[in-house]
Amino acid sequence: MSEKLHVAILWHMHQPPYEAPDTGKIVLPWVRLHAQKDYYDMALAVQRHAKMKCTFNFVPCLLDQLEQVAQSTYEDRFTQLSRPLPHTLSPEQRHNAAKELFSVHYPTMIHPFPRFRELWEKRQNSTNQNDFSVLFTDDELLDLQMWFELAWSGPTLRKDPDVEQLINKGVGFSQDDKEFLSAKQREVCRGIVPMLQNLSERGQIELSTSPYYHPILPLVVDTNIAKVANNNTKLPRKRFNYPADARNQILRAIQAHNHRFSRLPMGMWPSEGAISDTVLAMFAQQRISWVATDEHILWKSLPDPIPTVDWLCRPWKSHGVALFFRHRQLSDRIGFTYSQWDPAYAVADFVKHLHEIRKQSTLADPIVTIALDGENAWEYFPDGAIGFINGLYDVLSTDLRLIPTTFSEYLSKPLQDSFKSLLHVAPGSWIDGNLNTWIGDDHKNVAWSMLAEARRCFDDVCSTYNELLPPNLEEAYELLLRAEASDWFWWLGDGHTSAHDAEFDQLFRSTLIQIYRLLRLPAPPTLFFSIASADSAQDFAHPLHFTRPEINGRYDRFYDWRGCPLVTAHQGAIHQHYTRVSTIQVAIGTTGLYLRLTGNRPASEWFSFPITQLVINFQQPVLFRVHITRDIAHIEHNSAHAESDLQHPLTFLDNKLQHAIDDTLDVEIPWVFFTPASLNSGFPVEWYLEWLGANAPIERFPVSGNLSIHISGEENIRTDWIV
Structure with a gap:
């Protein structure tokens, strides 16, 4: 039994680039909405617990967008529906407002608020589900605009006395109310990065990063690796094989992190925890000290796996990089289970499991890695998870046998347990230990072939230049890196779906179309059709x-x-x-x-x-x-x-x-x-x-x-x- 257990929590924050490359318009609002609801409160919870330590992993392209959101001139497709006076909206905009401004989790973000619930029920009971343009009066539409923004306000913002007064008002909002709330939301968004910087300087959090546009690096290096991760995987018709792009995604992330926070990142959460031997060697070349991924990778990498606490809760090393493997069960309990529990019971259950791990371990310095999405799970908690998070931080700050830490802090101490070495790391990700979430499905494979063809055309055009590329080709390459983002492949085909699948499909294809424009080549006609049309x-x-x-x-x-x-x-x-x-x-x-x-x-x-x-x-x-x-x-x-x-x-x-x-x-x-x-x-x-x-x-x-x-x-x- 170990006397103490180091607890390393990594909150991963990620959103893809939502700006349409051809128009410059922001297609989806999730950066803004998660900024005002989640990112600020997650940082504030750490600030309120002076002894708490954890890791915040921000994808660079998300931080780029956070800087945009904080500007008073920022607009997305949803603000164009929620901010204007209702009587100025066209019939089409009124229809879209009634359609889009209920894009929240009903049990926790509509049902608790009588007026929001009343408006939702009116829409649900409408006899014409295809035309909402005359469904709501101007006063009702104004209330809907307000409640959408109030519902997407985080716990701290809701407790602001003036915002709390708006919530209590409930009905009959004015345009002044809306403009006041919008200003408050921008204030919160502007405070996120400075608070992260402050917490980092105080040593309470470690700021880590991910490859710039969140690509699945093993697939960017070579899509054929998918068959190594899972032999049953169907490969795309056209192979994508660009290690240089993978290196650039890593290098640009490091440079952006250094520019923004005035220090180099020590560690990375590879996009979706996806790694391979080649990818780890790239991290080592860029002097990344540690990488976190899923325990499934560990068990697949060992010749004779022994799934015990001592094998999981210790540092490993491969290619000169320290590896930490997330405890899947505990991480998933936060992400998928505790939203249905009373916060106090959830904290007690989590802490009980931590002590069970401590008691089972024979190591001198065991470390348990908890790594998960730090934004999307919280809307399923009735209180936005603030009760659970604060309760957990209370325990970790006071229980002398549980030591909250960051990965770099843990590595900086004289550890009595020697590193275990992995001669080979099995390629895969945190999802089932393979790469099938992003490749193998017909739709995903079509997208990879489209990307491979655009990348080939880029190389053909660049071959006519010696070294320095003209600005249009530099821009085209930036868009190629953007098109490598994991999100496009996540939402295409089987496995995941949302109310905005069409927008993700369109963003991917419009990025490729813009690349062809910059290359001064005609875009293949297939790019003008939804990839979903490739279905059986x-x-x-x-x-x-x-x-x-x-x-x-x-x-x-x-x-x-x-x-x-x-x-x-x-x-x-x-x-x-x-x-x-x-x-x-x-x-x-x-x-x-x-x-x-x-x-x-x-x-x-x-x-x-x-x-x-x-x-x-x-x-x-x-x-x-x-x-x-x-x-x-x-x-x-x-x-x-x-x-x-x-x-x-x-x-x-x-x-x-x-x-x-x-x-x-x-x-x-x-x-x-x-x-x-x-x-x-x-x-x-x-x-x-x-x-x-x-x-x-x-x-x-x-x-x-x-x-x-x-x-x-x-x-x-x-x-x-x-x-």
């Missing part, structure tokens, strides 16, 4: 006959469509409250493909606010789009039909398509847009539908994946027709 297709049955239905949008020509296959909204689609299209029928003719869309309401009613147009996105055998409004249907098509020559930009063609909108929506798409070849060989056709409002997608059919039908050779089709 939903097949139609083969048509029973060859026909040419009348395009009139009415049910009076039933026999034209009899026997034509259809797909319904529930087939292969994630449940939605409402979808305009309930069925799609397909007919095959000598001149083209015919589609008939039907719904629960007449098609003539589909194009009401906020819908401006329907887009049919064809993915196979070539990429093109059909744009349909009330009055016109036309093609946006690649000027070269051949699939092998898709580097040409998409352009609008003048020719219009035959379509009709009445009971149904009927449209004919001529075969000439699918392939220049004859129909003899046959080919697959894949597509999906998107409803757009102000050029932004509002609804998709199917929700994921494509619709698909195989077009037989011309002779087979004619045989079907004759039969």
Whole structure:
């Protein structure tokens, strides 16, 4: 039994770059919201416990954005909905405000506040879930704007007497109230970095860092490493293999940390705890003293693993870098379990586990590593976790057998326990000890191939220069590093989803598109389509006959469509409250493909606010789009039909398509847009539908994946027709 246990807590703070590279606009608000709700209070909790010590790990690109948030000129897409006077908002903005300003965790951030809950219930009970533009009065919308911002205010801000008075007011807010709260929030945001600096100088916290844009370094070095981490992993079609980028992500993080805090970082939390032998050697080259990752990596790295306390709770060394392995069970209890517990019971349970570890250890200086997300878990705690955190810090500051420490402080002491060496570190991350969260899924692999192609084009352009690159290429390289961020691959495909998956998809693709612009090359047309369209297709049955239905949008020509296959909204689609299209029928003719869309309401009613147009996105055998409004249907098509020559930009063609909108929506798409070849060989056709409002997608059919039908050779089709 050990007399004492060193407790090293690492809070990891991370958000990806949310600025759209083409417009400069901030697409999502999470940096600002977590700044005013979490980052300040996390630092303040340490400041209030003079004997508490821990590590704060901030990703450099998050700190860059925190500096922006503190400026009075800062705007994001949500502030454009929450700060203006309600009567100045357009119908589309009013709809979006009612849609977006409930983006909070209902049990802890809406339900406790009667007025916020009342507004939420009104939206939930609305009979028209597709148009909120007239749902709320100006007074109601003003209250909604205020409650969204109040809900995203942290415990300290809520206890400010003036803010507390606003919470107690509850209803009937004014624009002055809103501007006052906004000023208070900026004040909190401005105080975060100075407080971190102060705590670091006092020795209460260690500030560590991560690679600049939070990339999964082993995959940046070589995507083939994913198969070493898990032999069942499906690799991308194009290999990404750029060790120089990984080194630059590390070097730039160190330089930014030194510039901001006037000292070099001693340690790093690799993005998602992802490491490999090559990555550790890179850390050693940059004189990083310690790295933290997950215990799963330790057990995979040992030839004969013995999962005991003494193996986990000790320092290890590999490639000259000290390694600390997080205690998964204890770290996850904070992140995923204690939000449902009374804070006092949660603290008692956590401390009990710490003492059990201390008693089981035979080491002189055992250290337990607790490492987890320091921002996203807290909204699930009724009090924002401040009760648990303060309670835990109280115990760690007073229990003489539990010693709160930082990793560098621990390493600076004369340790009686010798370092254990790892000759080889298994590649992997904190999630299941592998890399499959960011690669292997079809969508993720498509993204890696897109990134690899952009990186190859960058090298081709740079090869014409000797050393000094012009500014446009320097900017392009910066965007390449940004495109390597883990978040794009996290949200794509299986494993994780959010209400803003489309924005993450768009941010990734717009970054690559901007790279091509800077390279003065045409962007591949695939970048103008959602990566989600790469999902497995939903097949139609083969048509029973060859026909040419009348395009009139009415049910009076039933026999034209009899026997034509259809797909319904529930087939292969994630449940939605409402979808305009309930069925799609397909007919095959000598001149083209015919589609008939039907719904629960007449098609003539589909194009009401906020819908401006329907887009049919064809993915196979070539990429093109059909744009349909009330009055016109036309093609946006690649000027070269051949699939092998898709580097040409998409352009609008003048020719219009035959379509009709009445009971149904009927449209004919001529075969000439699918392939220049004859129909003899046959080919697959894949597509999906998107409803757009102000050029932004509002609804998709199917929700994921494509619709698909195989077009037989011309002779087979004619045989079907004759039969």
